[in-house]
Amino acid sequence: MKKLFSIFLIALFAFAGAQESKEAANRFFYELTFKPKKDSAKLEKVIMALDIVKDRSVYRDFTAIGQDSILKVQFEAMQKAGVYKDLSKSFKMPKFSAKIVKTYPDMKIQYVERIASGFSPMSIGYNETLKLDWKISNEKAKIGSYNAQKATTEFAGKKWTAWFSSELPFQDGPYKFSGLPGLIVKIEDEGKNYSWVLQGNKKVPDWEELTYMEKLSNLGLKVTEMPREKFEKTFNDFKKDPFSSVRPMMTQEMMSKSIPGMDGTIGDMMKKQEKMYKDFFNANDNPIEKEQASDVKKK
Incomplete structure (x- = not known):
């Protein structure tokens, strides 16, 4: 039963x-x-x-990090009591599931998503x-508290305007953007589909990238790397049928079993989690990049 329950933990925390x-x-x-739908205002x-x-740097949705300590307390209390509860009711879903790691000084980018493989999560x-062709202007402005x-540059078929500050000595920025003589404090595309603005910063003296729930699901350093085309096919197949690798292992008897401390059967929970996945992936049909973008300069 614990192995079956792990299916739902994977579903809950697969997006960080x-x-x-x-x-x-x-x-x-x-x-x-950002504009999640192409034809919507x-x-x-x-x-x-x-x-x-x-x-290196690591870029990701802050949602999972921000609520990790709360989930840790709830999960440890649940383990101590020996009663499982549906944690999906007490945690907020991230808007974005990808993690982007840039290594220094070569600025090699690793783009990572998380999928289910049988009863276990895996990172692909x-x-x-990228070599972005930045054109630096003499124009200056105050963005927040920074000069x-x-x-400007072109990326993923779009024209982008960035504002960088040499007061922050990092040649980095949000998403895949980097290469300016200072941290990017604001960047947006011409159509304002995506716009990032720096709101604040802090020192994290004892930084751990893995959240408590990621440690719990035993997802560590390993990323299964593959060519981008294969990655996109693998991830698209997962989005179409998130439980394709689990379903063949599930007998009718297993599907009809109830989960202690939770409402409904294993089958009911699978349907619920599948809907959660589908809703998540269908919420945004206006990606930053098209698949296999051909307009990006690569070394």
């Missing part, structure tokens, strides 16, 4: 990715305003985190090195 580490980090908080907002350590990813300078 991280590597194990303990070191000091500079954490930068970006408010991302509706905008959504989410806080994204860029954690910069000595040899692809590597790339910033304007730069």
